[in-house]
Amino acid sequence: MDSRYLGKLVEEELGDRTRIWKRKDLIGLGDLSKDEIMLVMEIAGIARREPPPFVDLSGKKVVTLFYEPSTRTRTSFEVAAKALGAEVINIAVETSSVQKGESLGDTAKTLRAIGASCIVIRHRVSGVPHMLSKMLDIPVINGGDGMHEHPTQGLLDLFTIIQHKGKVEGLKVLIVGDIAHSRVARSNIWALSKLGANVFVFGPPTLVPKWVERMGAKICRSPEEAFRDADVVNVLRMQFERQRGGLIPSVKEFSRLFMVDEEKLSMAKEDVCLMHPGPMNRGIEIDPAVADGRRSCILEQVENGVAVRMAVLYLLLGEGGARG
Amino acid sequence: MGDSILIKGGMVIDPKSGLEEKLDVLISDGRIARMEKEITPSEGWRLVDASSHIVAPGLIDMHVHLREPGEEEKETMESGLMAAARGGITTLCSMPNTDPVADNPIIIRYVKWRAEEVGLVEVLPVGAITKGLKGEEISEIGSLVAAGAVAISDDGRPVMNSEVMRRAMEYSTMFGIPVISHCEDLFLSAGGHMNEGPLSTSLGVKGIPSEAEEIMVARDILLAKLTGAKLHIAHVSTAGSVALIRMAKDMGIKVTAETAPHYFSLTEDAVSQYNTMAKVNPPLRGEEDLEAIRKGLADGTIDVVASDHAPHSMLDKDVDFERAASGISGLETCLGLLITSLVDKGVLTLKEAIAKMTCNPASILNIDRGAIGVGKRADIVVFDPNASWIVDPSRFASKGKNTPFSGWRLKGKVKMTIFKGRIVWEEKVG
Numbered sequence: 201m202d203s204r205y206l207g208k209l210v211e212e213e214l215g216d217r218t219r220i221w222k223r224k225d226l227i228g229l230g231d232l233s234k235d236e237i238m239l240v241m242e243i244a245g246i247a248r249r250e251p252p253p254f255v256d257l258s259g260k261k262v263v264t265l266f267y268e269p270s271t272r273t274r275t276s277f278e279v280a281a282k283a284l285g286a287e288v289i290n291i292a293v294e295t296s297s298v299q300k301g302e303s304l305g306d307t308a309k310t311l312r313a314i315g316a317s318c319i320v321i322r323h324r325v326s327g328v329p330h331m332l333s334k335m336l337d338i339p340v341i342n343g344g345d346g347m348h349e350h351p352t353q354g355l356l357d358l359f360t361i362i363q364h365k366g367k368v369e370g371l372k373v374l375i376v377g378d379i380a381h382s383r384v385a386r387s388n389i390w391a392l393s394k395l396g397a398n399v400f401v402f403g404p405p406t407l408v409p410k411w412v413e414r415m416g417a418k419i420c421r422s423p424e425e426a427f428r429d430a431d432v433v434n435v436l437r438m439q440f441e442r443q444r445g446g447l448i449p450s451v452k453e454f455s456r457l458f459m460v461d462e463e464k465l466s467m468a469k470e471d472v473c474l475m476h477p478g479p480m481n482r483g484i485e486i487d488p489a490v491a492d493g494r495r496s497c498i499l500e501q502v503e504n505g506v507a508v509r510m511a512v513l514y515l516l517l518g519e520g521g522a523r524g
Numbered sequence: 525m526g527d528s529i530l531i532k533g534g535m536v537i538d539p540k541s542g543l544e545e546k547l548d549v550l551i552s553d554g555r556i557a558r559m560e561k562e563i564t565p566s567e568g569w570r571l572v573d574a575s576s577h578i579v580a581p582g583l584i585d586m587h588v589h590l591r592e593p594g595e596e597e598k599e600t601m602e603s604g605l606m607a608a609a610r611g612g613i614t615t616l617c618s619m620p621n622t623d624p625v626a627d628n629p630i631i632i633r634y635v636k637w638r639a640e641e642v643g644l645v646e647v648l649p650v651g652a653i654t655k656g657l658k659g660e661e662i663s664e665i666g667s668l669v670a671a672g673a674v675a676i677s678d679d680g681r682p683v684m685n686s687e688v689m690r691r692a693m694e695y696s697t698m699f700g701i702p703v704i705s706h707c708e709d710l711f712l713s714a715g716g717h718m719n720e721g722p723l724s725t726s727l728g729v730k731g732i733p734s735e736a737e738e739i740m741v742a743r744d745i746l747l748a749k750l751t752g753a754k755l756h757i758a759h760v761s762t763a764g765s766v767a768l769i770r771m772a773k774d775m776g777i778k779v780t781a782e783t784a785p786h787y788f789s790l791t792e793d794a795v796s797q798y799n800t801m802a803k804v805n806p807p808l809r810g811e812e813d814l815e816a817i818r819k820g821l822a823d824g825t826i827d828v829v830a831s832d833h834a835p836h837s838m839l840d841k842d843v844d845f846e847r848a849a850s851g852i853s854g855l856e857t858c859l860g861l862l863i864t865s866l867v868d869k870g871v872l873t874l875k876e877a878i879a880k881m882t883c884n885p886a887s888i889l890n891i892d893r894g895a896i897g898v899g900k901r902a903d904i905v906v907f908d909p910n911a912s913w914i915v916d917p918s919r920f921a922s923k924g925k926n927t928p929f930s931g932w933r934l935k936g937k938v939k940m941t942i943f944k945g946r947i948v949w950e951e952k953v954g
Contacts, residue, residue: 305842325844325847326727326846327798327844327845345728346729346846347728347729386726409725411721411726412725415722
């Protein structure tokens with residue numbers, strides 16, 4: 201069978217538009233321009249359409265270094281990397297020398313020395329991918345850092361919206377839940393506002409920092425204001441592990457007031473797209489009935505995640521991208 | 525010390541007396557012997573050419589973390605006092621958050637003894653307000669004062685319990701010493717690593733609201749009113765704090781305040797790339813706060829500039845933003861920032877700026893320092909207010925290389941520091 205290059209398809213369809221991507225790393229969507237984001241969307245579209253395998257990254261070693269648990273993201277990166285012909289090495293932090301006190305910087309440099317072509321990192325502390333990107337000459341991809349950003353999630357959320365609605369500009373997109381502690385919320389707000397969506401956020405005041413308005417989102421004070429005529433509803437998990445406690449009186453009260461259910465969704469547009477980055481806490485922030493219902497785009501998000509991550513890996517490591 | 529030093533042709537500025545005149549200064553036997561328009565050099569005298577230089581009282585830095593005893597890997601008396609001398613400082617107050625804490629006379633005496641052993645700069649120890657800095661029981665303040673403490677503070681921490689702070693302030697009035705307060709509501713600031721605001725929100729870092737400082741400033745001002753104690757507010761960082769202090773002074777309450785150079789030179793933008801060198805407590809704030817601090821210095825609301833020198837080993841700074849230690853190594857950039865960020869920007873005149881680190885702290889501490897006059901002890905700094913230099917932490921005498929000012933071009937270069945009539949530091953030429 202002939203070797204297939206995603207890059208060849210990209211070149212055919214997009215010409216030399218890939219030249220606009222000059223970044224070594226993907227740390228956050230706050231850094232990206234509208235054009236860069238759209239480029240990822242277009243390449244992801246091609247990857248979604250055309251069946252793998254490709255060989256653009258054959259010979260490359262993609263290392264995932266996840267200091268926090270993950271089902272979707274890590275597996276998704278692995279599938280994406282392999283679909284492009286790369287080798288994948290998943291570092292299990294719990295059994296690595298990190299347990300012996302080896303520092304983050306030393307771990308990363310060691311992996312580089314062993315031959316890692318790029319590192320996908322997830323860490324509890326905001327700013328760690330940025331720190332690593334300065335230490336290493338190989339691409340660093342942020343798989344989620346603290347409360348800061350989860351850029352590939354933001355990109356796949358955006359891709360899902362475009363798939364369903366054909367556009368982003370002018371849409372009412374609502375993000376519900378623990379905005380304060382959510383990296384997914386921040387990545388989404390950046391991407392959506394750059395592409396012209398009307399972004400709204402809704403949650404308990406203790407979990408919605410007022411400065412989120414400076415990032416481009418409008419704070420809603422009631423379910424009516426939040427859900428009415430929404431085109432997209434993106435539901436966030438309560439980030440208990442990041443909260444200090446005392447921010448909400450109880451999970452029960454949070455559910456009663458904020459759980460996304462049929463009643464709230466009926467205020468939205470008929471063809472509203474219901475999203476959730478996962479993992480879901482069914483019965484807390486989302487009613488199982490709607491999670492599995494007709495409006496749910498949740499599983500598509502996961503499928504789109506592979507295509508989007510293929511696009512990102514291609515841009516950072518492939519011949520047509522930053523390294524080409 | 526027998527050797528005489530003649531400082532010729534310098535502009536002598538003594539904010540205490542208002543003197544600002546070109547004079548020759550003769551130092552002899554550790555004291556200022558003569559100050560005249562023209563002093564003829566005599567054989568055996570060390571001649572210092574101070575033309576186009578300022579001759580000022582040796583600077584007093586009221587807020588320094590010397591790290592001895594207990595954290596010698598961050599700073600020793602030798603490295604810390606050499607750093608002070610390089611910065612033109614001849615007297616400094618050492619904070620009590622050492623290990624062990626300076627809550628007993630033995631540690632106070634140890635600090636004094638070690639400083640005298642090194643002999644470069646005068647160290648006035650600050651004793652702890654509470655035992656172990658736990659904020660529960662008042663330390664034996666009388667013993668601390670008898671051993672040489674010039675003030676009390678739990679700096680590094682606030683005294684959260686208002687009743688304990690009230691009794692400590694009340695008790696302190698017996699000794700007439702300032703109570704230096706680190707104003708921070710630990711519950712409001714818990715888990716925070718930078719100023720709370722739009723930047724912390726977009727960086728995804730838990731912030732410390734200005735109110736965490738302002739609530740305690742207000743509380744301590746009211747306790748000062750209640751007890752009549754001499755309250756001194758450490759490292760003021762917010763506009764709200766400045767406003768509260770101004771109001772308190774207008775009401776006649778005995779409160780003085782200090783700020784550190786980073787609060788009048790930088791904003792929170794310095795951490796926008798998660799730069800741990802700019803991580804400090806209280807954190808760098810917003811543009812409005814920086815402006816308010818400068819106004820507060822100009823109108824006298826803030827009496828003193830103190831470095832809050834907090835040296836750290838690179839091991840404690842070269843880690844992720846959350847885990848990085850807070851603090852800036854500031855002894856060697858203090859004067860330069862005073863001139864570059866305040867005098868050069870027209871916020872203060874040179875004389876006013878020098879006052880913030882000479883007669884003002886001396887008056888608060890009630891010590892006969894921070895002034896130049898015939899008969900006074902010869903603690904003097906000679907510096908060129910116009911010479912510029914680039915901040916290079918690798919050349920700091922301090923073990924602490926942690927500064928956000930690395931690479932900055934500062935105006936104001938110390939040529940010589942004289943302590944008790946002896947040259948303890950001078951610029952190497954050639």
